[in-house]
Amino acid sequence: MKKTGAEIFVECLIKEKVDIMFGIPGGVLLPIFDKLYGSPVRLVLTRHEQGAAHMADGYARSTGKTGVCIATSGPGATNLVTGLATAYMDSIPVVAFTGQVATTLIGNDAFQEADTTGITRPVTKHNFLVRDVRELARTIKEAFHIASTGRPGPVLIDIPVDVQRAETEFVWPENLEIRSYKPNYKGHPVQIKRASEAIDASHKPVLYVGGGVVTSDASKEVIELAKKADIPVTTTLLAMGAFPPDSPLSLGMLGMHGTYWANHAMQNSDLIIAVGSRFDDRCTGKLAAFAPKAKVVHIDIDPTSISKNVKTDIPLVGDAKAILTELNKTVKKASHEKWIETIDGWKKKHPLLYKEDNKLRPQYVIETISELTKGEAIVVTEVGQHQMWSAQYYSAKLPRHFLSSGGLGTMGFGFPAAIGAKMANPGKLVIDIAGDGSFQMNIQELATAVLNEVNVKIVILNNKYLGMVRQWQEMFYGKRYSSTCLHRHEGCPPKCNEPGGKDCQIYIPDFVKVAEAYGALGMRVTDKKDVVPTLKKAFSVKKPVVMEFMVEQEENVLPMVPTGAALDEIITRLA
Amino acid sequence: MRHTISVLVENKFGVLARISTLFAARGFNIDSLAVGETEDPDVSRMTIIVKGDDRILEQVEKQLNKLVDVIKVVDFGQAQHVERDLALIKVKADKSNRSEIMQVTDIFRAKIIDVSADSIIIETTGDEEKIRALLAMLKPFGVKEMCRTGIIAMGRGGK
Ligand SMILES: Cc1ncc(C[n+]2csc(CCOP(=O)(O)OP(=O)(O)O)c2C)c(N)n1
Numbered sequence: 001m002k003k004t005g006a007e008i009f010v011e012c013l014i015k016e017k018v019d020i021m022f023g024i025p026g027g028v029l030l031p032i033f034d035k036l037y038g039s040p041v042r043l044v045l046t047r048h049e050q051g052a053a054h055m056a057d058g059y060a061r062s063t064g065k066t067g068v069c070i071a072t073s074g075p076g077a078t079n080l081v082t083g084l085a086t087a088y089m090d091s092i093p094v095v096a097f098t099g100q101v102a103t104t105l106i107g108n109d110a111f112q113e114a115d116t117t118g119i120t121r122p123v124t125k126h127n128f129l130v131r132d133v134r135e136l137a138r139t140i141k142e143a144f145h146i147a148s149t150g151r152p153g154p155v156l157i158d159i160p161v162d163v164q165r166a167e168t169e170f171v172w173p174e175n176l177e178i179r180s181y182k183p184n185y186k187g188h189p190v191q192i193k194r195a196s197e198a199i200d201a202s203h204k205p206v207l208y209v210g211g212g213v214v215t216s217d218a219s220k221e222v223i224e225l226a227k228k229a230d231i232p233v234t235t236t237l238l239a240m241g242a243f244p245p246d247s248p249l250s251l252g253m254l255g256m257h258g259t260y261w262a263n264h265a266m267q268n269s270d271l272i273i274a275v276g277s278r279f280d281d282r283c284t285g286k287l288a289a290f291a292p293k294a295k296v297v298h299i300d301i302d303p304t305s306i307s308k309n310v311k312t313d314i315p316l317v318g319d320a321k322a323i324l325t326e327l328n329k330t331v332k333k334a335s336h337e338k339w340i341e342t343i344d345g346w347k348k349k350h351p352l353l354y355k356e357d358n359k360l361r362p363q364y365v366i367e368t369i370s371e372l373t374k375g376e377a378i379v380v381t382e383v384g385q386h387q388m389w390s391a392q393y394y395s396a397k398l399p400r401h402f403l404s405s406g407g408l409g410t411m412g413f414g415f416p417a418a419i420g421a422k423m424a425n426p427g428k429l430v431i432d433i434a435g436d437g438s439f440q441m442n443i444q445e446l447a448t449a450v451l452n453e454v455n456v457k458i459v460i461l462n463n464k465y466l467g468m469v470r471q472w473q474e475m476f477y478g479k480r481y482s483s484t485c486l487h488r489h490e491g492c493p494p495k496c497n498e499p500g501g502k503d504c505q506i507y508i509p510d511f512v513k514v515a516e517a518y519g520a521l522g523m524r525v526t527d528k529k530d531v532v533p534t535l536k537k538a539f540s541v542k543k544p545v546v547m548e549f550m551v552e553q554e555e556n557v558l559p560m561v562p563t564g565a566a567l568d569e570i571i572t573r574l575a
Numbered sequence: 576m577r578h579t580i581s582v583l584v585e586n587k588f589g590v591l592a593r594i595s596t597l598f599a600a601r602g603f604n605i606d607s608l609a610v611g612e613t614e615d616p617d618v619s620r621m622t623i624i625v626k627g628d629d630r631i632l633e634q635v636e637k638q639l640n641k642l643v644d645v646i647k648v649v650d651f652g653q654a655q656h657v658e659r660d661l662a663l664i665k666v667k668a669d670k671s672n673r674s675e676i677m678q679v680t681d682i683f684r685a686k687i688i689d690v691s692a693d694s695i696i697i698e699t700t701g702d703e704e705k706i707r708a709l710l711a712m713l714k715p716f717g718v719k720e721m722c723r724t725g726i727i728a729m730g731r732g733g734k
């Protein structure tokens with residue numbers, strides 16, 4: 001029996017076990033949306049396509065399954081771009097569908113036409129334009145396969161409206177063979193042996209663990225290797241939760257706002273075992289001065305990551321879990337007491353610190369969340385100071401429980417990603433730790449959260465600034481707060497750098513009223529002693545909640561490795 | 576170092592754009608690029624000439640391999656292979672120097688494929704060096720136009 005492209009689309013989603021997708025309809029998607037009406041695939045109507053893309057991303061990050069979003073041609077598709085780029089930089093499996101003008105009109109500057117595959121090519125792992133309905137089913141199958149295998153990433157399928165209407169026999173390809181796409185999962189045995197020997201020979205090893213460990217579900221194997229060979233572990237932002245933070249071998253995060261001791265451990269190490277991490281500049285600091293004494297073992301599924309930034313001595317291309325399983329068989333039991341003592345010395349010298357007084361400090365709010373949730377909630381962050389404090393002071397205990405836009409650093413990611421994560425994990429507490437700037441970038445999704453009863457908890461650490469940028473202005477640009485004050489208004493003196501002066505105007509918006517306007521619960525905290533009761537109340541209410549914490553405005557994220565400095569040239573306090 | 580890279584790709588819509596986007600986005604420089612069908616109509620071969628140190632070349636090769644539509648990448652490097660480029664060169668020529676130009680053309684085993692009152696078009700195939708040498712010889716007469724197909728390459732022997 002013949003089916004239309006739109007019917008085939010829905011059949012394929014069912015075959016791919018898609019239970020939920022996020023998006024907004026439009027003219028060229030009418031045939032598809034008509035078939036979604038009443039179908040078992042739930043479509044969550046968002047208020048912006050960027051929100052839809054981040055929701056699909058949050059769904060994927062929190063589950064490991066592929067997230068799905070859909071947008072119309074032209075502006076719908078271009079609105080997806082930031083979300084796709086975010087997922088691409090962090091290797092998150094997302095399949096995005098876009099409607100396209102009819103094949104006969106493509107290239108004619110038709111109404112709402114955009115060259116979607118052209119625009120998204122650099123921010124997707126792969127993309128397709130389906131020009132014949134007979135290719136649709138196979139293309140969808142390929143897209144899900146490509147998005148979720150190897151180094152995962154977003155894949156986009158552009159479907160012209162006439163292809164959605166055209167008819168053909170529906171054939172679901174049971175087997176898929178793409179001759180030009182064959183990710184390598186098994187590590188090379190000779191290389192595994194070399195890595196194993198290097199580990200045995202090392203005295204100051206460090207495991208430098210990244211998002212690839214989460215992707216490959218290799219947390220257990222990392223823990224086993226660390227324990228067996230007594231290796232301290234530092235994680236990147238994307239791997240928070242992949243190694244238990246309370247383990248004596250845990251060094252916390254490394255890099256620009258990493259711990260003093262993790263950065264010093266890297267710099268003094270004689271063997272860095274990188275697993276699913278990519279030596280990104282935020283992690284390595286000045287490359288020329290990076291870990292001068294260390295040999296590098298690099299385990300990664302993506303060959304391009306190897307020796308891209310830091311020269312690798314022993315490359316191991318393949319799946320982290322598979323390779324670590326092999327390594328764990330051959331690596332000898334070891335003890336590195338002296339090395340760990342040295343690291344502990346660094347830790348005692350410069351622990352993570354903030355001023356504990358009566359003021360409402362952002363770090364305190366995060367630490368309290370960590371305690372109240374025992375580090376078992378799913379914490380999603382936006383981008384800025386609050387994000388770095390979350391990495392420092394929230395002790396995520398489990399993989400896929402700390403979600404943050406690491407590679408692209410997308411403000412506005414957190415809230416929609418939290419919605420996606422909560423929909424995928426309805427039984428879990430999901431918290432978006434937000435800056436006042438970032439939250440305003442996708443604040444409209446409050447409607448999506450409230451209407452769909454997605455009870456996420458939003459913690460706004462309101463410093464009334466684009467805080468991270470303000471911090472750089474304070475440290476490196478002579479405290480010239482150029483366009484970082486979020487309540488600067490028409491009458492302000494042109495060169496104001498005094499927060500909270502008597503001439504300051506009211507802050508806009510009133511987040512509590514915004515929350516209420518959307519039907520969520522809004523609460524504002526100005527006093528440190530209200531932090532615990534407010535959080536407790538928010539966590540128990542069965543509603544989306546917006547909490548606004550009026551925190552110290554000029555608090556800085558420390559320690560900090562300035563751009564261009566080596567990891568051990570880390571600033572622990574401001575003069 | 577100059578490298579000749581041969582890339583076998585699926586003969587699909589947008590493949591050339593993928594490759595050129597990749598080179599542009601990663602800041603790799605292309606000296607020459609030639610694309611055409613192979614013995615299998617579903618597969619095209621791109622021959623790309625890139626300059627760069629070992630680290631860059633390693634990245635070029637890996638990044639190309641990472642593209643979903645790329646089937647195979649070969650960097651000929653120092654390996655035994657042949658290279659050919661085809662050039663059409665239009666040279667100013669009149670009665671007074673036509674025979675001299677024809678002599679040069681002969682020595683290089685190039686061909687004259689068009690003659691008009693004031694110019695000649697010469698066709699030549701060869702590797703980079705031969706074309707450059709011929710061009711140097713023709714320059715004094717006045718080269719009006721040149722176009723080239725870009726270098727194509729093939730490994731020697733049974734592979
Ligand atoms: C979409 C986007 N635009 C701009 C930036 C640059 N940027 C990085 S952090 C930051 C400030 C974030 O402010 P806020 O959300 O209030 O967080 P805070 O740093 O104050 O905690 C800005 C503007 C960005 N990362 N993303």
Ligand SMILES: [Mg+2]
Nearest residue numbers: 435436465467
């Ligand atoms: Mg702020």
